Amino acid sequence: MNINKDENIITIIKYEGKFHWFTAFKEMWVLDRIKWINDFVTSGVSGVNINDHQERYNIAIINKNNIADFIQHLKDDGYMLKKDEIASEFYERLSSKTTWWDIHDLLPDLFIQNILKVCIMNSMCRMVGLVS
Secondary structure, eight states: OOOOTTEEEEEEEEEETTTEEEEEEEGGGGGGGGHHHHHHHHTTTOSTTOOGGGGGGGGGOOOTTTTTHHHHHHHHHTOOOHHHHHHHHHHOOOOTTOOOHHGGGGSEEEEETTTTTTSSOEEEEEEHHOOO
């Protein structure tokens, strides 16, 4: 298993008591794309279309009304990770000499729960617009 952490991140979404593991490009996880795009416009970036959300199923803001559809789109497009494969790979790499760097690509970068209220990594929370 090889997940390119420069391009993709691992995200767990807890929804209706189930944990869904995904890996996708970082911009997929910007939860409020309108705010995110407005930040580019405010910073003087030109040519940005505030209404273009095609790369994320035309969902501008992920919320409790569309999270189920978002999860289904991710599954349909093959972004879902199989927990058994991650666990197997983790245990294959595990030894008494294992360091963070040996397994970091298997660990989640973002955890979304209770409709987008909990993050694990503060830098990712800033990127997706949950904290300033």
